[in-house]
Amino acid sequence: MHLSLLTFSLLTSLSPTILVSAYPIKADGVNCRSGPGTSFSVKQTYARGKDISITCQTTGTAVKGNNIWDKTPDNCYVADYYVKTGKDGFVTKKCEEAPKPSSPKPNKLPGPIKNDYPYKNSCSANKGIDPWNYFRCNCTSFVAWRINKRLGIKFHNKWRGADWGNANEWDEAAKKSKVKINKTPKVGSIAQTNAGKKGHVAWVVAVNKDKGTVTVEEYNWNTDLGYGKRTVDKGKFQHYIHLELE
Template sequence: MKFFASVILCLAVLASVSSAYKIYKATSVNCRSGPGTNYKAVKTYTTKDNIKLTCQTSGQNIKGNTLWGKTTDNCYIADYYLHTGSNGYVVKKCGGSKPPSNGGGGGKIPGPMTNDYPYKNNCGGVDPWSYYKCQCTSFVAWRINKRLGVKFHNHYKGPNWGNANTWDNAAKQTGVPVNSKPVPGCVAQTNAGRYGHVAWVAKVSGNSVTVEEYNHGGTERYGTRTVPKSSFNYIHVKV
């Protein structure tokens, strides 16, 4: 029995600080003050670094993985980029993790496909995010706030996001990723037409993407479409 107790104590000590792990799937990754990309980057790790974890916690979803590790440098790194050899916890769970300072984790991502836009029966005037109600930009701004928990508005992080055809440039100016790889909960964006268009990505299947949107074709109404991925750019405000 004494031997058994000693083994348990030893395992507990080992679990408090991990072995060293390496970065993969990227050449460098930011380590942040909390478990999400909305937290401040305080350190950058590269593939040459040996990273040790003190605990792990649930945080922002990074390509299907919500686990984040707290390093011995007292910052958080997404498990997606860390080669731990496991999809689950390899050290103890962190206690008392706080939600992101931008207002929380929002609702479920991407959430149900439904016309839950709060101004659907009141299309006149300007919304709280400085867009005209029932326009595509207003709908997407609301979804970002409601479902991502990000306090997005027409001057998010400084520049004027303006019409939909300037969202991609504004995103790039503020370090928000823009690429051709849609994931549920990101923003579909195109510069086509006089003002461009933005929509909410609800589903991704093969080479197709299903979006929810307002004012497609000038209707000031809610709708959904399934189109080729190549129809849009994709702005990753959080996911």
């Protein structure tokens, strides 16, 4: 079939208007927020490989050194670091108006230091499974609860595609997930050790740098399937996992 010059010209001029650019998400569980920054609330979560359109771009909180945020048709903003655009920089127009972050609020971490674990009254040999796919009343279940409620991260035992199973697997899962892990405790971080049959994790609530101690909340340590709090030398734990908001 032969196209007339007029028909070819019309198709050529129309083609840019019918092409829609879509960019894949390159990590698991990427949050799309109400504004361009990690302090804004999460409105949507995207899975790895999901194609998104970018309506406009703006600047905000830097994530891994990239301060560009992409607005999607879901009317929320995702960190450009997690979007495969093929370019370091803007790929479309700048957003005319974008929410501004409010003044910094006092740090609410670690939150109330009390046994507010939702399954505290149903701890027994037949514990059942929690919403994060852990056995209730184990250390991993309690810390998963803290991460979800205190850090606002939708954490579970397959978070970011890694195997966050027993506590002695959390250090390797953190490395695989490219989460910061070191020997330095911080309020709101996860204390982790591989010691024992399945290891142990706890929620850091206080750090005394002068004494080199750390205070943690935990489950299933001194009290079988129960809550506890203790202050120990920070070296009692092998690693501290820092699940930063993104």
